[in-house]
Amino acid sequence: MSTTQSSKPSNPGHAFMRALRQDHVGLSRVMREIDTQAHRLTEDPEGARAILVDAFRYLLRYHHAYHHPREDRLFAHIRARDDELEQTLQKLSHEHESGEQETERLADDLTHASSEDLAGEYGAALVNRINDYLRHTRTHMRHEETVFYSRAERVLTDEDWLAITADDGPDDPITDIRTMRASYPALARSLDDPTSHLGLNRPERSSSNELRLQVLALTDLYGGLMYEAIDLTRTNFRRLKSARGPVSLVRAAGTIYADNLRFAGQCVTRPSRWAVNTGAGLIVGWLKPYMNDQQDRTGEQFGGE
Amino acid sequence: MVSWQTRTAKLLSRLTIRQSLKRELSIADMRERIRSMERFFPSVPDDIRIENEPGLSHCDAEWLTPSSGPTERVILHLPGGAFMTRFVRAERLLLARMCRATNARGRLVFYRLAPENPYPAGLDDCMEAYQQILDLGIPPEHLIISGVSAGGCLALSVLLKARDLDLPMPAGAILMSPAADMTDESTDGSRVANAARDAVLSLERGDEIRRLYLGEHVELANHPYISPVLADYTGLPPLFFQVSGSEILLDDSHRCAERARACGVPAEVEVWDRMPHGWQALSFAPESGRAIARLADFIRERCP
DSSP: OOOOOSSOOOOTTHHHHHHHHHHHHHHHHHHHHHHHHHTTTTTSHHHHHHHHHHHHHHIIIIIIIIIHHHHHHHHHHHHHHOGGGHHHHHHHHHHHHHHHHHHHHHHHHHHHSOHHHHHSHHHHHHHHHHHHHHHHHHHHHHHHIIIIIHHHHHHOOHHHHHHHHTTOOOOOGGGOHHHHHHHOHHHHHHHHOSEEEESTTSOOOHHHHHHHHHHHHHHHHHHHHHHHHHHHHHHHHHHHHTOOSHHHHHHHHHHHHHHHHHHHHHHHHHHHHHHHHHHHHHHHHHHHHHHHHHHHHHHHHHHHO | OOOHHHHHHHHHHHHTHHHHHHSOOOHHHHHHHHHHHHTTSOOOOTTEEEEOOSOOSSSEEEEEEETTOOOSOEEEEEOOSTTTOOOHHHHHHHHHHHHHHHTOEEEEEEOOOTTTSOTTHHHHHHHHHHHHHHHTTOOGGGEEEEEETHHHHHHHHHHHHHHHTTOOOOSEEEEESOOOOSSOOOSSSHHHHTTTTOSSOOOTTHHHHHHHHHTTOGGGGGSTTTOGGGSOOTTOOOEEEEEETTSTTHHHHHHHHHHHHHTTOOEEEEEETTOOTTGGGOTTSHHHHHHHHHHHHHHHHHOO
């Protein structure tokens, strides 16, 4: 098994490559946020839209404006030194272009849609497009890591690095929380929140929650009986198979009969016990507000005296 | 909206795993049942190479390498299974998918199980695996430790013990619904509120699980290596929790994350709506793919 060394050879491109990798940190964090918000878009259009628009603007103003041009310069120099990667690098450069166009379109479509549109079919179609966008971007990052990140430092010369690193732009603003708060306030607020809720957008009505709990309890009840029935059948077969001669067969049949009878009893008593308990619970639930009301009135009377 | 695949998996779990956890535990029976359920999980895809060497002293372990050309990243993964059993194929596939999504190599540790090997055997195996990775020269800044359920608890224990032994910390930790409280004294919170909603776990036999895991040392239940919810998290790397809102273990993640943040450790919690415990391993469900994509994002954030 080969091992990897942490210390890289001193190389003028090392800092540049480290910066490229560091850009993927910000990109990955924002991908996660876009994924969170895309899944809320149809249910909370205004809340999700603000964050998504900020996220796409951040991608356009930094990743498409500086990160991808840096990578494209790198691709061009690698292609000149290593023609084996010609097609792959061309494809990656093309993905940068198409990615930028789709980011612009998504930002525009989100900005110009009405809340009603976002909550309806148009919003659902937009969510699908965002999901495709996320899938492509993540796959693109994965390809970049495997295809050229490891190769660049091996094949490029000092002159290449000088040309690549000249005219470099700013650092990723995601590393500076003040810049993020000033330029992308909705996104910054959301990134600051250490807890994300995925799918918890529509609060359940307590009545439907109660009904769901009862259905689950019933599933547990009959699931349990089914589970025991399968176990009992297995045991019964084992008993019959192990019977040697008529006497032990009769004895096994007797045990099977008794166990089956006990289980049949359980099949009758458990559901009825459940029905009685649930019924009692429901009656108490219905009476509770009335009883609380009565208590409050009594309290008021005493308070008044 | 929960997918039909996840709904079906929830129903089947409710009718099988949950039922066996509600009844008297026969470890042999449970392991046998899990083996038969495992047939439904596909094998690891062909583009992932599996090797066993170098091994560990007391347990099996595997290296998973994606053929796409891995980066320096390594994921040390500790499977779940209430410290007593495990879904071997499901965990292997889960790690394979994580490795593929991040161009990482994976280390899967089949630590020794209770009751044959009670605490600290399992933790010792995980520590040996961690030390081995460091000894192989893999830089800790390229290492992520992950675990599901009981494996999540062990992942936290490895971090705490490694810190106590002054070993270097990995770049981050992924904790999928960790079972991080063996004291189990909660009379409210998710263990009570979600008792009926949890499609997989039931704590009706919680005492028995604790007794089997701890053997003769039940008094150790509130030791931080066993119940990391009670630990001091100072010096730990960033933690990333994924948990379902309908699990009995929901509060374990929240409590660990709160303690971590109080100690200055960044800790994020993702609460997923209506997912079954360990949904990340359900390779046929779209929510599992989404969860893994998000875990991969976190790994890229921590190991650029």
